[in-house]
Amino acid sequence: xxxxAEAAKVLKERKRQAVIGWRVWRRLQKAMKAAGGFDRERDVxxxxxxxxxxxxxxxxxxxxHFAKTYGGRVFFCSSNPLAxxxxxxxxxxxxCLAASAEEIEALECLAQLVKFCGRLRFASVSHPFxxxxxxxxxxxxxxxDEVFAIGACSLWKYERPVLPGYSxxxxxxxxxxxxxxxxxxxxxxxxx
Amino acid sequence: MKQRDARExxxxxxxxxxxxxxxxTGLRMLYAGRRFADRGLAVYLRLREKYGENARFYxxxxxxxxxxxxxxxxxxxxxxxxxxxxxxxxxxxxxxxxVAKLFPLQDVExxxxxxxxxxxxxxxxxxxxxxIHVEILHYHAMAMNSGILERFAGxxxxxxxxxxxxxxxxxxxxxxxxxxxxxxxxPAIDALFDRYGLQRxxxxxxxxxxxxxxxxxxxxxxxxxxxLKEKGYxxxxxxxxxxxxxxxxxxxFVPYRGLRQFLExxxxxxxxxxxxxxxxxxxxxKKIILYPVDNFFQFGxxxxxxxxxxxxxxxSQDAVEIEFSRxxxxxxxxxxxxxxx
Numbered sequence: 001x002x003x004x005a006e007a008a009k010v011l012k013e014r015k016r017q018a019v020i021g022w023r024v025w026r027r028l029q030k031a032m033k034a035a036g037g038f039d040r041e042r043d044v045x046x047x048x049x050x051x052x053x054x055x056x057x058x059x060x061x062x063x064x065h066f067a068k069t070y071g072g073r074v075f076f077c078s079s080n081p082l083a084x085x086x087x088x089x090x091x092x093x094x095x096c097l098a099a100s101a102e103e104i105e106a107l108e109c110l111a112q113l114v115k116f117c118g119r120l121r122f123a124s125v126s127h128p129f130x131x132x133x134x135x136x137x138x139x140x141x142x143x144x145d146e147v148f149a150i151g152a153c154s155l156w157k158y159e160r161p162v163l164p165g166y167s168x169x170x171x172x173x174x175x176x177x178x179x180x181x182x183x184x185x186x187x188x189x190x191x192x
Numbered sequence: 193m194k195q196r197d198a199r200e201x202x203x204x205x206x207x208x209x210x211x212x213x214x215x216x217t218g219l220r221m222l223y224a225g226r227r228f229a230d231r232g233l234a235v236y237l238r239l240r241e242k243y244g245e246n247a248r249f250y251x252x253x254x255x256x257x258x259x260x261x262x263x264x265x266x267x268x269x270x271x272x273x274x275x276x277x278x279x280x281x282x283x284x285x286x287x288x289x290x291v292a293k294l295f296p297l298q299d300v301e302x303x304x305x306x307x308x309x310x311x312x313x314x315x316x317x318x319x320x321x322x323x324i325h326v327e328i329l330h331y332h333a334m335a336m337n338s339g340i341l342e343r344f345a346g347x348x349x350x351x352x353x354x355x356x357x358x359x360x361x362x363x364x365x366x367x368x369x370x371x372x373x374x375x376x377x378x379p380a381i382d383a384l385f386d387r388y389g390l391q392r393x394x395x396x397x398x399x400x401x402x403x404x405x406x407x408x409x410x411x412x413x414x415x416x417x418x419x420l421k422e423k424g425y426x427x428x429x430x431x432x433x434x435x436x437x438x439x440x441x442x443x444x445f446v447p448y449r450g451l452r453q454f455l456e457x458x459x460x461x462x463x464x465x466x467x468x469x470x471x472x473x474x475x476x477x478k479k480i481i482l483y484p485v486d487n488f489f490q491f492g493x494x495x496x497x498x499x500x501x502x503x504x505x506x507x508s509q510d511a512v513e514i515e516f517s518r519x520x521x522x523x524x525x526x527x528x529x530x531x532x533x
Binding site: 003004006007008010011013014015018019022109110111112113114115116122125128129130131132133135136139140141142146147150151152154156 | 218219221222224225226229230233236237240245313314315316317318319320321322324331336337338339340341342343344347348349350354355358359362493
């Protein structure tokens, strides 16, 4: 296929996805309304990107930081089936919004095409495409967690997150916390 | 009762109207975004047709002189590291083209601001689905919805040059910078001194205008011009386009290529930190650079001085760099300038 035809086909598909993304956004708006409404001045929506599971863990670790920085409620949108159980462990006041991986991909596509919400944060230093946060890691000793927090999440005053304690019996949550501990160490390590 | 009903109907109508408008605005945005991406595709195909299949387009997202100067400075070394591709640098406007052409760049293409934005949007939207030969020459292009690095300007002492070298040209060092081709003995530049009655080695070129930072008050410049004249200097203002010279000074347009010759003959320049400052950093003349303390444009996390200082960027060690606040202490700045002369 020549470039002209290929590019036109890809663009057409991406535009179609963006329209789906718009429908997903409308659905999320309704879900937020049902959960007490979304204040555009103070609330924030954090979207876990399926391609970047480490970003999801970092977002969960920064949950309290989000609430402190923005001053309102934190909505957490994820395709991870465990998210609704994990969220109260990290920050009990956050609201979980479920979406499929395809829906989140469509939402990313919409965000690439138009700026439709100033309070939407994708939890990744490299997704959606076009983000080059990973290139900043190591420059002047900047860590991945700093790029994530200050860059991707606009948490202007960086604070190293703290792993929450968990005394429950759910083995999935225990395993996730072990993973989060490893990720936290890796992403805040300057040498990395 | 009737009054209450009317009030409720009015409230209901308002709610419907508000809801309707919000939905319509969203769809209109989406439609505009889609058309913009179409335009980006057209720009990309046009460029590809002109420069061939192995061309890679290095896009300057902003018409700022300093940004184009720095990226053009490192592009020759970058192109040398990628010999299998044809590096095409795109710039916005003729001014940008003149800056880029100070360096040995093979191809420079002038695009409009809108075409540049559209190209970036197309790249952002489709870049992970197909091989689009585009690179953005900035760490956080304004046209890019997914950019996240804006706030790192000044963070942990990160200066303008380091952020470019770290993020845009990873692997290059300041030693890889190409030398700009400034003219040396251009009679037209020399003639400017005679035409405007300027003294050689005793002229001050003032640069009071900048795009992205706060400016000094008119009163400050008026006092400064008077004091410089009292000290025996000829005073001129660098002007281009519709810019007006400062009262009591000659308006001189110096082409980029002739800047070195002009300033090394004039002797002194006093500038508000702007793109031109990056260009004159290595010149053999007295350079007094003014940096606003008030960071109105929210440039990163540190101060403008931290981010843009020529000394921090290691571009010049002999520049006199002064921070100012338009709201207080302009008089102190004025005294420090006179001391530095």
